[in-house]
Amino acid sequence: MSATLSTLLAAFLKVGWIALIFNEVRGAILAVPVLYGMYQAGGSWMAIWVGFCSLVGIALSVVLPLIAAKKIQKFADEKLLKPVPVNA
Numbered sequence: 001m002s003a004t005l006s007t008l009l010a011a012f013l014k015v016g017w018i019a020l021i022f023n024e025v026r027g028a029i030l031a032v033p034v035l036y037g038m039y040q041a042g043g044s045w046m047a048i049w050v051g052f053c054s055l056v057g058i059a060l061s062v063v064l065p066l067i068a069a070k071k072i073q074k075f076a077d078e079k080l081l082k083p084v085p086v087n088a
Contacts, residue, residue: 030058
């Protein structure tokens, strides 16, 4: 039972890593228009502030899934893959 659960969780984590890679690419694609808009606005303080807030939002949407994936991987390694004691 735990072997199939472990295999299933490992498959979900592999698919999750692929999704995280696409998330990184999406973050880079979303950052380009923000930086271009700041450039077109002439670097005013309002444009810099709005651009900063936008870039922080994009960064959080990219970084938080990475942190969550690492915690799930750590949980899987500790709880699901620990050896079962054999009573002798």
